[in-house]
Amino acid sequence: MCPVVSLADKAYFSIKNKILRGELQPGFPLREEHLSEMFSISRTPLRKALTQLLAEGFLIKGRDRTLRVPYITVSELQDTMKARKLLETAAAAEACKNCSNDDISRLEHIIDDEREAWLVHDNFVILTMDSLFHNFIAQTSKNKIYAEFVEILGYKAALYLALSNTLTDEINYALEEHKAILNAFKLGLPDKAADAMSSHIENVEKRIFDVIKKEKGRNLNFNF
Known part of the structure; x- marks a missing residue:
């Protein structure tokens, strides 16, 4: 039903x-x-x-x-990504310790769904799956505070990705980074999971800034 x-x-x-x-x-x-x-x-x-x-x-x-609809400031973007890195790196390490085979299977399905959405250029589903991936890891950490704040920061991250037009070929890189996090989970290596998450968030920020630099002067979605 x-x-x-x-x-x-x-x-x-x-x-x-x-x-x-x-x-x-x-x-x-x-x-x-x-x-x-x-x-x-x-x-x-x-x-x-x-x-x-x-x-x-x-x-x-x-x-x-x-x-x-809000404009996004560069300082707000930097602050958000810094907070995401601190929270999600810790959440990934804890989630890696706690995850079950069912949790790993769930993450695999999320990545597959995100790839399918990317192939058909469905930005809404791409961002939905991306948020689901990060939120599920935070929930799997069993830390309710991680889960609550990762979800809040995820809303901002989705808006930044959409407004910076970072949802084309860049998503393929994000998918590979999600796979690296998942592989650390499969191997049961919390430190590797944390490093993979940290690297992923740093790369997301860099990709957004690369687009902003290219579009500076034309990009009306960000306040510099």
Whole structure:
């Protein structure tokens, strides 16, 4: 039996999808009356969806109280990646100690699904699978604080990847890095898992900055 999807959920995923696909650019105002008409839903479920997107950082509220897609500052990107590296390196080591064969199989399926999404250029699914990979590792660490904050930082990372257009050939590198983390899990080597995760996050940051440097002067999604 298929789960029931609420109107609020439909609006949430639809708006988030448009942001991650680049259809709603930074600075773009989201007005309730227009969105209500666009999705043919009342204000109550729409506001619930917008509140969730606001909490996750996919939207910000300006001084005029209008919701907009945020611009990303380079310093914010650096701070986020630094925090991710500290948290996820530790989480990967702990998860490697705790993981079962079923957990390893689950990670393999996530990587396969991410590759399939990359091959068909489905950015929304790519980012969903990427977040799922990192979140699942944090959950497997059995540390609830790791899991909570990795999920929060994952929202920001997904937005950075989408706004920097780092979802084309670069994803193939990310997939190989995910495989390296998985291989450390299979070998039962926590230190190697931590090193592989640390290297992966450093490389993600570098790839985003490489794109920003190339696009500087044309890239309107980042504030320098």
